[in-house]
Amino acid sequence: MSVYYTKEHEWVRVDGDEATVGITDFAQGQLGDVVFVEVPDQGRTLSQGGEAAVVESVKAASDVYAPVSGTVTEGNQAVVDEPSLVNTDPEGEGWFFKLTLSDNHELAGLMSAEQYQAYCADL
Numbered sequence: 001m002s003v004y005y006t007k008e009h010e011w012v013r014v015d016g017d018e019a020t021v022g023i024t025d026f027a028q029g030q031l032g033d034v035v036f037v038e039v040p041d042q043g044r045t046l047s048q049g050g051e052a053a054v055v056e057s058v059k060a061a062s063d064v065y066a067p068v069s070g071t072v073t074e075g076n077q078a079v080v081d082e083p084s085l086v087n088t089d090p091e092g093e094g095w096f097f098k099l100t101l102s103d104n105h106e107l108a109g110l111m112s113a114e115q116y117q118a119y120c121a122d123l
Contacts, residue, residue: 003091004067004107005116011091012067014107019068022095023055023086026120031057034086039075039097046070046099048106053096055086068106070099 001015009027013020028034036056046052046066053064053075075097079085085094111119 002107003113004110005113005119006065006067006110007119008065010065010067012107012110014101017101017104018073018098019070019101020095020098021052021064021067023064023090024116025090027062028087028090028094031055031062031086032059033057034083036061037079037083037086037096039077039080040072042072042074044072045102046072048103055083055096064096066099067110068099069102071102072097072099074098 001013003011003013005011009024011022011024034055034057038054040052046069048066048069050066051063052066055062055064076095079094079096
């Protein structure tokens with residue numbers, strides 16, 4: 001299982017052709033207390049870089065982008081019901097959606113954990 005990161009602060013955990021997507025701890029820290037999450041419907045086709053979900057906090061509303069292209073297999077109802085999961089466990093139980101990858105080659109354009117940490121340090 002590998003984890004990749006985007007410059008828009010999404011993470012994607014890949015296991016074979018299945019991927020789980022959420023926002024990073026850095027992103028949730030910037031947002032503050034999350035009060036609303038909208039996840040994509042099962043069966044929706046997403047394109048890399050396209051809008052996939054919405055997260056709102058007491059500070060701001062933000063789009064969550066698809067780090068890779070694919071078909072949504074599950075939206076996380078738990079974060080819809082309890083948005084604070086995004087704050088308490090952003091890279092665990094606070095995931096947004098799962099999808100089946102349509103192009104594994106897209107992963108090559110994403111960052112490793114080390115690259116992402118260095119990227120955030122420069123912000």
